[in-house]
Amino acid sequence: MKLKILKNELNESIQHVSKAVSSRTTIPILSGIKIDANASGITLTASDTDISIQSFIPTEKDGSHIIQLETQGSVVLPAKFFVEIIKKLPDDEVEIEVKDQFQTWIRSGKSEIHMIGLDPEEYPLLPQLEQNETFTVQSDLLKSMIRQTLFCVSTNESTPILTGVQWQMAEGKLKLIATDRHRLATRQAQIPDVEQLQFKNIVISGKNLNELNKILPDQNEPVQIVVAESQVLFKIDTNLFYTRILDGLYPDTSKIIPQSFKTEMVISTKSLLNAVDRAYLLSREEKTNIVRLVAEESGLVEISSSQTELGKIKEEIETESYSGEAFKISFNSKYMLDALKAMDCEKIHIGFTGAMSPIVLKPSDHVELVYVILPYRTTG
């Protein structure tokens, strides 16, 4: 293998695949990045067996040459050193030459690097997926659906299935669900051309979705998603992102969200967020993060918290609209803050069914997003 390639294009692909390299792998070959070069371009592959990322750099793009191939071939190079050295090379062009026994020379400007490469035949093959269940989502929608649910996954490894986000498809709608037993997020969206498609128990680790979100472009591009037996593949431009599906059955959460309320209000997201944020400063000193909400029938809401050694804080907010009984409820302010920050809307609708029953938050502009937060059972 011998070729010249533009540094920035190579670096961009390396940064993508590097997210799949584990620093603590027990399989030595996986501490490397695989490079395959042929006439059409070069393909970079990295994997930690849980996620695998492949990035293709074409020989030509938009009519300009990116790669000058002299001889084709493959090699596996040590990931950490390769990732860091390429971005620091002095020249805009990089020459890569693989000689006997995968000894590799990288040249750029007056820098010459000799890397001890590994045999690409030892590198595991990526899964071949059946392309039956395939659909397309725009990257900005996908990115926000992931962002709005991801933070609700459990961090407790004793129930591994809850560390993932459940993906459901039914009646033309994609739905993402996450819960850690104390709070729940659901976000759904209409997807074009998926009437035939139906799945229910596709659960993807929150950690992997976090890595996926780093690769998803901010500008709007179609992302093709292939759901297979034990893997999901995301095709983003010339990048492929494979993630394992978590084993186990996700609990049925369809009954958790109350549908009718004793009290309902519409309130400014920012006013509530700021008031809860200030009350949080005191509540976290007690480790419990307990903040109290007291609503009067007139529609006035008081947010408060207290801490024995420091003092107390309280604040009044006027609601935009209010119907139902006066009531009191206590909740974990951290959970409330996470939800309010992810709402992306000016006003929210909150529904209550009682001091011991779940609080339900929705954007008031009807985006199909729902948060449920369980209250604290406090006395008095």
Add this chain to the structure above:
Amino acid sequence: MKLKILKNELNESIQHVSKAVSSRTTIPILSGIKIDANASGITLTASDTDISIQSFIPTEKDGSHIIQLETQGSVVLPAKFFVEIIKKLPDDEVEIEVKDQFQTWIRSGKSEIHMIGLDPEEYPLLPQLEQNETFTVQSDLLKSMIRQTLFCVSTNESTPILTGVQWQMAEGKLKLIATDRHRLATRQAQIPDVEQLQFKNIVISGKNLNELNKILPDQNEPVQIVVAESQVLFKIDTNLFYTRILDGLYPDTSKIIPQSFKTEMVISTKSLLNAVDRAYLLSREEKTNIVRLVAEESGLVEISSSQTELGKIKEEIETESYSGEAFKISFNSKYMLDALKAMDCEKIHIGFTGAMSPIVLKPSDHVELVYVILPYRTTG
């Protein structure tokens, strides 16, 4: 005590003094910030006994009212909560009212906070310094003198005196010296009106100077420095920064810097920095950070490093000027990078006296800055 104050002015002063609050103090009253209010303004004080910071907010500034005082008084408020809540208050104005037993109410917009205050009589008094040894340095000069020496202090607490920077004054020049036994930095500058002033063993903890540098303004302002028996006081606008002087005798470093060289070169700072930075990527995998420099009499310099499992890297740089013998030397690339990054000049002068002797780096434009790096004793 009862007053109203503009939030931003209060917040700015709080951020300054908060740098002296320790999160792990054994003296409960020091976990608070002391507030003294009278007709001229309010004074905030914080201390961890090692450093103390005082910030004064005048009632009026540039003709506009900052404080409306109703009744004067003092209180100590819990620092962490106070620091964070003030910047998050909803309104531009903050009301502070201290009632019986130092119970304090803070009001802003529709937020009301009740803080459990402490008795200000229990707060230790700041040291009264004799103002005999006083001089003035411009803040940008002081800031760069500290930045260019600070990173060379020792982090090893077994020789406490070396965790500080030595300040010397003689013949109208202020000189800062720092060393961790492997490298040394000295930076001096002419100071106006200090001909009479002389001191030698003023050593200030690197940690404290780091906090001082955060308070020193970026825009150029005079900083008055008072050197007393066991404390140094920095007066910056309306802020006072007190630091303890470290006990013990700083070693004599005057003989360490070689004055004549076998080989001397002038080289581009950026070229050398980038080449060493690339070689560092490999060298750090060996934990030793060893990088090798080989110079030919022609003036060509080769920077290289190697790591058994990964490979090797080498790079050539042409010097701007070169005189003396060809030679080889090995050094800790981390130390070299730290020095090169702090140089602030396009070209540097490097002097060598032998493979086992200190390397001497100076800016080529004669700023009075010198770095000394001890070489590695390698075989072959």
